[in-house]
Amino acid sequence: MSHARQATASSTATETPARSLTPEDDVIQPALRPGANPFATPYGSSSASRNASSTALHLMDQPRYFHSRRVKKGSIERPWMDKKDPKEKWVTIIPLIGIFAGLALSGVLIWDGLRSVVNHNYCQVLNEDFSNGLNSKIWTKEVEVGGYGNGQFEMTTNTDENAFVQDGMLYIKPTLQDASLIEKNNVINLLGNGCTSTIASDCIAGTNLTNGTIVNPVKSARLNTKLGATIKFGRVEVTAQLPAGDWLWPAIWMLPRDNKYGDWPRSGEIDIMESRGNNWTYGQGGNNIVSSTLHWGPNAANDAWWRNNVKRKALHTTYAAGFHTFGLEWSEKYIFTYIDTRLLQVMYTHFNEPFFKYGQFPLSDSNGTRLEDPWSYTGRDSTPFDQDFYLILNVAVGSTNGWFKDGASGKPWLDGSATAPRDFWDARNQWYPTWQKGGEMRIKSVKMWQQQGYNGC
Structure with missing residues (x-):
């Protein structure tokens, strides 16, 4: 058996001379022949007993390993480079x-934002930093118990308990009413005793233990510049820190001097800023939110x-965590409010149509009386916001007008209740x-400017 294999190998070696392999050959290792020793060395033995035919057979049995070769640049075809997808450019x-x-x-x-911010020329009307206390020629402390038409719970006083200057700042601080005025029948009558309202109901309040009515349960302050500083078109800036405390209602706003x-x-x-003292969890927005608006209407x-x-x-x-500047810019063409910078606008209203049309009022009121436009005779789109207004600073408390929503966030009264206070x-x-901590509004400065061309500016 072995001689036959040797003869065959010798014959094959004679007919097909072996040649050495070069790296350029594509070499594939052949599978082992049946019976071959997989552990045999791939290289031949140096024994002298091997003859030439066994040497040739060994070359044929030698494993042939794969040799890589370097691909020359450009030798591989790339058909996708020859034909481009016309949609590919849209990527x-x-x-x-x-x-x-x-x-x-x-x-x-x-x-558009820069376009809306016009640089008018102004005359300064007020520059108050409270370094010399509260100037009575500028500021009036309002005294009344009427709730200013909103059913507010505070009475406003002219005492230093509720409005005072300290450390170069104006403080407006609400406090509790004297319990003795609530625990037994009493009457507060401010008529002829400093009441600043001309309406009798704003000057008289009483406690009646039988029907559950009481005098105002809280004292606070409201100050205005009606005597000392008014503007018709211009700018206002109030730098203030808002109060923190449930059911407080701080406001920076303006009313017309003459109700023309x-x-x-x-x-x-004009409401430059209104907020609530409740914290950020309050559903309607506490002292983390402020709002601005205009009020107008035929009634x-x-x-x-x-x-x-x-x-x-x-x-x-929150706006109670530090000081912010609450501003107003007002011209014959527009009015807007802002916080800290004129570019951070809150409310913006163009005077580009009559306010009666802008208000979208019904044809008649609830009793069927036709509503008439009270401003049309002026021919100005800015009416009624084309007259002198003065500034008001106050901290109100509660109300029965819906500013605090019934049945929400633990509100302890109902607006419609006769015993709400x-x-x-x-x-x-x-x-x-x-x-107790931060329950007052602190005001660092108040500035007012009159636009040139009006009120002698």
Whole structure:
């Protein structure tokens, strides 16, 4: 058997001379022959007993290993380079269009914002930093118990308990009413005793233990510049820190000096800033949110404040955590409010149509009386906001007009209840502790400017 294999191998070696392999050959290792020793060395033995034919057989049995070869540049065909997909270019074009469109839109928005901020020339009317105390020629402390038409719970006083200057700042601080005025029948009569309202009901309040009515359960302050500083078109900036405390209602706002077009709201109202002292968890927005709006209408039942009421939320903080500048810019063409910078606008209203049309009032009121436009005779789109207004700073407490929503966030009274002030007073152990730290509005400065061309400026 072995001789036959040797003869065959010798014959094969004679017929087909073996040649050495080069790296250029495509070499594939052959499978082992049946019976071959897989552990045998791939290289031949140096024994002298091996003859030439066994040497040739060994070369044929030697494993043939794969040898890589370097691919020369351009030697591989790339048919996809010869024929391009015409849609392929849109993979680049579409994102570029999106980028340019975004840049263009951003530019338009910036331009529109800058366009709306006109640089008027002004005369300064008031620059109050309270370094010399409270100037009585400028500021009036209002004294009344009427709740200013909103059913507020505070009576406003002219004492230093509720409005005072300390460390170069004006403090407006609400405090509890004297318990003795609530625990037994009493009357507060401010007529002829400093009441600043001309309405009798704003000057008289009483406690009646039988029917559950009480005098105002809280004292606070409201100050105005009616005597000392008014403007017709111009700017206002008040730098203040808002109060923290449940059911507090701080406000920076303006009313007309002369009610040229009639009683409220016919002559208008400008709310630069209103907020609530409740914390950020309060459902309607606490001291982390402020709002601005205008009030106007042919009568009290038709007030169009909802047409331009805008809220602004503080970013990662509250307006009670530090000082902010609450501003107003007002011209014959527009009016807007802002916070800290004129570019951070809150409410913006163009005077580009009559306010009676802008208010979207019904044809008649609830009793069928036709509503007439009280401002049309002026021919100005800015009416009723084209007269002198004065500034008001105050911290109100509670109300029965809906500013605090019934049945929400633990509100301890109902607006429609005849005993709402009493219910509020009875819950004082809940809300009064929240006033103890930061329950006052602090005002660093108040500035007012008159636009040139008006009021002798």
